[in-house]
Amino acid sequence: MPNSRTYVPPISATGGSHLPRGAALINNSLLNKGTAFTDAERDSLGLRGLLPPRIFPMEEQVKRALGNLRRKGEPLDKYIFLAGLQQRNETLFYRILTDHLEEVMPLIYTPTVGQACLEYGSIYRRPRGLFLSIEDRGNIREVLRHWPQHARLIVVTDGERILGLGDLGALGMGIPIGKLALYSACAGVHPYYCLPITIDVGTDNEKLLQDPLYIGAPRKRVRGEEYDAFMKEFVEAVQDVYPGCLLQFEDFGNHNAFNLLRTYRDKVCCFNDDIQGTASVALAGLISATRITGTKLSAQKILFLGAGEAGTGIADLFTAAAMQEGLSEADARKCCWFVDSKGLLVKGRGDKLPSHKEPYAHDHPQIKDFAEAVAAIKPTAIIGVSGQARAFDEKVVRTFAAQQKQPIIFSLSNPTSKSECTAEEAYKWTEGRCLFASGSPFPAVDFNGKRYQTGQGNNVYIFPAVGLGVMVSQARIVTDSMFLIAAQTLAAEVRPEDVEVGRVYPSLSRIREVSIKIAVAVAELAWKEGLTSLPRPADIAADVRSKMFSPVYQTYV
Ligand code: NAD
Numbered sequence: 001m002p003n004s005r006t007y008v009p010p011i012s013a014t015g016g017s018h019l020p021r022g023a024a025l026i027n028n029s030l031l032n033k034g035t036a037f038t039d040a041e042r043d044s045l046g047l048r049g050l051l052p053p054r055i056f057p058m059e060e061q062v063k064r065a066l067g068n069l070r071r072k073g074e075p076l077d078k079y080i081f082l083a084g085l086q087q088r089n090e091t092l093f094y095r096i097l098t099d100h101l102e103e104v105m106p107l108i109y110t111p112t113v114g115q116a117c118l119e120y121g122s123i124y125r126r127p128r129g130l131f132l133s134i135e136d137r138g139n140i141r142e143v144l145r146h147w148p149q150h151a152r153l154i155v156v157t158d159g160e161r162i163l164g165l166g167d168l169g170a171l172g173m174g175i176p177i178g179k180l181a182l183y184s185a186c187a188g189v190h191p192y193y194c195l196p197i198t199i200d201v202g203t204d205n206e207k208l209l210q211d212p213l214y215i216g217a218p219r220k221r222v223r224g225e226e227y228d229a230f231m232k233e234f235v236e237a238v239q240d241v242y243p244g245c246l247l248q249f250e251d252f253g254n255h256n257a258f259n260l261l262r263t264y265r266d267k268v269c270c271f272n273d274d275i276q277g278t279a280s281v282a283l284a285g286l287i288s289a290t291r292i293t294g295t296k297l298s299a300q301k302i303l304f305l306g307a308g309e310a311g312t313g314i315a316d317l318f319t320a321a322a323m324q325e326g327l328s329e330a331d332a333r334k335c336c337w338f339v340d341s342k343g344l345l346v347k348g349r350g351d352k353l354p355s356h357k358e359p360y361a362h363d364h365p366q367i368k369d370f371a372e373a374v375a376a377i378k379p380t381a382i383i384g385v386s387g388q389a390r391a392f393d394e395k396v397v398r399t400f401a402a403q404q405k406q407p408i409i410f411s412l413s414n415p416t417s418k419s420e421c422t423a424e425e426a427y428k429w430t431e432g433r434c435l436f437a438s439g440s441p442f443p444a445v446d447f448n449g450k451r452y453q454t455g456q457g458n459n460v461y462i463f464p465a466v467g468l469g470v471m472v473s474q475a476r477i478v479t480d481s482m483f484l485i486a487a488q489t490l491a492a493e494v495r496p497e498d499v500e501v502g503r504v505y506p507s508l509s510r511i512r513e514v515s516i517k518i519a520v521a522v523a524e525l526a527w528k529e530g531l532t533s534l535p536r537p538a539d540i541a542a543d544v545r546s547k548m549f550s551p552v553y554q555t556y557v
Contacts, residue, residue, distance in 0.1 A: 019556060022046035029090045030192055033553045036061060040557045058553060061092055066100070075112040080123050082108055086181070087126050090191050094551035097185040102508050105185075105460070109178040111415035111440045114163045120171040121215045128177055129196030131170060134222050137230050140237040151195035151242045152471060155179045156234075158199040160221070160253035161274075161309075164387035164418035167253070169203030170216025175251050179273070179463070187464030187515040188548025189471065195242075199234065201227060227256065235264055246470055246478070248273055248463065257309050258356055269470065271478040275313035277459040277466070278385075280483040280490075281505075282314040282410060283321055285457050286381065287491035288504040289408045289435040295380070298325040300335055303379035305370055305420060306386030307340040310412065312356040314383065319359075320484050333359045337377050340386075343368040344377075371396045374403075381408035384420030388413065392421035397429035405433065412439040412457055423454040437504055452502035461505060462486050465515035469522025472544050475531040482522045489521045490514065512548075519544050 019025065025045055026032050033041075035056040042048050056064075065085060072078045082104065086093040097104050106112060116123065136143050159172025176196030183189040202219040203209065209218055222230065238245055247270040249260055261272045271277070290297050302318065304311040315336035322332035338345040338360050344367040345353075345360055353361055367373045374382065374396055382400055384392055392411055400407050407430055411420040423442035426434050432447045437457040445452045466486050470478055493506040493514045506514050520541045527536045537543040 019045070023050060026050060029087055031554075031556075032089045032091075033058075034061060034089050034092065036553055038555075038557070041555075044557045058092065058095060061089075062095055062099070065092060065096055069096075069104075075107055076115050076119065076123070078107045079112045079116045080125075083123075083128075083177075084125065087128070091551050091553055094181075094184055094191070094549075097181065098512070098551055101185065101511060105182070105508070106441050108181055109460070110163060111417075113174045113178045114165055114415040114417075117162050117168050117171045117174040118165065120168075120174055121211075121213055124215060129173055129198065131173070131198050131200055132234065133200045133217055134202065134226075134230060135217070137233060140233050141241055144237055144241040147195055149192055149195070151245055152193040153180070153183065153189055153246045153248070153467060154195045154197055154238060154242070155183075155248045155250050156197040156199060157249075157251045158201055158253075158256065159203065159216075159251065160256065162251050163414045165415070167203050167205040167208075167221075169205060169208050169214070170198055170200045171208070171214075172251060173198040179248070179250060182460050183464040183467055184549055185464075186460055186511045187468040187519060188512065188550065189464065189468055190549040199231075201230065228259070231256075231260060235268060235270075239268060244269060244474060246270070246467055248467065250274065254308050255354075258354070266477060269475065269477055271463075271466070271483075272309070272313075273459055273463045274309040276317070276478075276480065276483045277463040278310040278412070279313035279317035280462040280466070280487040281457050281459050282310075282383065282412065283317050283484070283487040284461065284490035285410060285437045285455070285504045286318065286408070287321070287487060288494040288499075289381070289406075291491070291494075292435060292499055292504070293380075293406045293408070296325055298322040298327045298332070298335070300381055301377060301379045302336050302381045302383060303373060303377050304336065304338045305382065305384045305388065305391055306413070307338040307345055307357050307360070308385065310385035311338060311383070312360065314385070315360060316356075317480065317483055317487065320480060321487070324484075334362060336360050337362065337373070337379065339367075339370050339373050344373050371399050374399045378403050380404060381410065383410040383412060385412050386420065387418050388420065389418050390421065392426070394425070394429055397421060397426060397434075401430040401433065406435055407433065408435045410437045410457055412437070414439040416440040416442070423452065427452055435504055436502065455498075455503035455505040456508070457505065458508075461490050461511065461514065462518070465518035466522050468515065468544065468548070469519035470526065472519065472540075472547055473523035473526035473532045474534045475523075475526035477531060479525075479529070479531070481529065482525055485521045485525055486518045489518045493517065516541065516544055516548075 155176035157172045157175050159169045160167050162168040162172045180194040180196050184191045200216045202221040204221050208214045249272040264270050319332040346364045347361045409426045413419055424445045426436045427445050427447045437455045441456050442454050523540050526532045
C-alpha cells in the first residue's frame with residue numbers, strides 16, 4: 001500500500017505481485033479486461049476457458065458496448081447498463097465515459113441520476129460504496145475499514161436534498177457514485193481511490209417510510225445534537241482510517257450543509273460541492289458572460305431566485321471576485337439580491353434570517369413576486385437556484401429582457417424537470433439576445449436562423465479539477481480562494497467558437513485539458529498559500545499529468 005499521504009496512480013497497489021488470477025481477476029472490475037486479455041495473459045494467469053476464445057482489442061469492445069448502450073430506449077435502462085459495465089470492467093466504462101462524455105454524462109449523472117435515485121431500491125444489483133447507518137454509531141471506524149481499497153477521496157451524502165428532488169434517504173447513493181465517476185473521467189482521479197458513502201440517518205419522506213421495499217432504515221431523520229455527534233464521529237473516523245483523505249459533502253439538507261462546512265472546513269480537507277463547487281462554476285459563467293457584454297463583474301446586479309446553498313454560495317464567491325476588482329465588501333454584497341420562498345430578501349422582513357442570508361438583506365420595500373422584483377431591482381443577471389420549475393415564466397423573462405440588451409439568464413435548478421426555464425424559452429422570450437446557462441443539459445435551440453448550443457453550468461467543470469489539485473498538492477484544507485482561481489481559470493478557457501454558439505463555458509469535449517489547467521492553478525495556490533508541506537515539484541503541470549488515471553489496459557504479462 002503506498003503512503004497514505006501520497007497521491008500516485010495505484011498500479012503497484014492493484015497489480016504486480018498481488019495480481020489475482022483466474023476468476024478472481026475477471027471479477028476484479030479495476031483489473032478485468034474481459035475479452036481483451038491476451039494469449040500470454042490467458043496462459044499465465046489461469047484464464048483459459050473462462051473467456052470466449054477470440055481476443056478483442058479495446059476499440060472493438062468499445063464499439064460493442066456503445067452499440068448495446070444505444071440500443072436501449074429509456075435513459076434509466078442506459079443507466080443500469082452503464083452501472084453493470086462499471087461493475088464488470090471499469091477501464092472500459094471509463095474509456096466510454098471519457099471519449100463520449102456529452103452522450104454518457106447525462107446518463108450517469110443529472111438528469112438520469114435523479115430518476116436512478118428515485119428507483120435505486122428496485123434497480124439495485126450489486127453493492128457499490130459504503131452505507132453508514134445511525135446504528136453504526138460508536139463503530140464507524142470499523143465499518144470504514146470494511147472498504148476493500150484505500151480511499152483518498154470520499155463523496156458523502158445523507159440523502160436529504162438530492163438534486164432538486166428533496167429527501168430520498170438511502171436512495172441518494174446514486175449521487176456519490178455518479179460524482180466519483182466524473183472525478184475519474186474528467187480529472188483522472190484513479191477509481192481505486194474513490195469511495196462513495198451514503199449516511200443513513202433516516203428519512204422524513206413519508207412515501208419512502210411507507211414503502212415496504214425502501215432500502216434504508218424506515219425511521220424518521222435523526223437531527224440536532226445526535227446528528228452532529230454522528231457526523232463528528234464520521235469525520236474523525238475518516239481522518240483516522242484514511243489520513244489526509246479529501247471529503248466532499250454532497251446533497252445535504254440546507255442547515256446541515258452549512259453547519260458541516262462551517263465546522264470542518266478549517267480542520268480537515270473537505271468542501272461542499274453544492275455550495276462551493278456551484279459557486280465556482282456559476283462565477284465562471286458570469287465572468288465569461290460579462291466579458292461578452294463588455295462590463296465589469298463589479299458592475300453587475302444579480303437577482304437570485306432561491307437563497308439556499310447554491311444561491312448564497314455563488315453570491316459569497318462573487319463578492320470575493322468583485323472585491324478583487326476593487327469594491328468594498330459591503331458594496332460587493334449589494335450587487336447580489338435574493339428572492340426566496342418568502343419574497344425579496346430585505347432588512348426587517350420579519351422572519352429570523354439564517355447567517356448565510358443575512359449579508360444579502362438590503363434596504364428595500366418588501367416585494368413578494370419575482371417578476372415585480374425584476375422590474376424593481378433591474379438586474380443585469382437572473383440566476384435560478386430555487387428548485388422551482390418554470391419560475392422564470394414569460395412575464396419574468398420578458399420583463400427582464402425589456403431592461404437589458406444582453407440579459408444573463410442562468411437557470412440552474414436540477415434535474416431538467418425543475419429548471420426555472422428551458423433554453424428554448426429563454427432564447428424565444430429574449431429574441432435570441434440572452435446569455436444562457438442551465439444546470440441540466442438542453443438540446444441545441446434553433447432561433448431566427450441561428451443555432452445556440454446552450455452551455456451547461458455543470459459543477460463537473462470544477463469539483464474534479466479542484467479535487468485533483470488538492471490531492472496532488474496534498475493541501476491540508478480546501479479554501480475559497482481555490483474555488484475563485486478555479487472559476488477564473490475556467491472562464492479563461494472559453495474560446496471565441498464557444499461564444500459564437502452562445503456558450504459561456506468551454507466545450508465539454510475539452511474537459512480533461514481544462515481540468516488539468518484548473519488542477520495546476522489550485523495546486524500552485526496551495527503551495528503559494530503554504531497549505532502543504534510537500535516539496536514543490538519543479539513542473540506542477542507535469543506532476544499533475546503524471547498522476548492522472550487514463551482508461552487504458554495495463555499489460556500484465
Ligand atoms: P437549497 O434547499 O439550499 O435552497 C433552495 C432555496 O430555494 C431556498 O432558499 C428556498 O427558500 C428557495 N425556494 C424554495 N421555494 C421557492 C419559491 N417558491 N420561490 C423562491 N424561492 C424558493 O437548495 P440548493 O442547494 O441551493 O439547490 C437549489 C437548486 O439548485 C436545486 O435544484 C439544485 O439542483 C440546483 N443546483 C444546481 C447546480 C448547477 O447547476 N451547477 C448546482 C447546485 C445546485
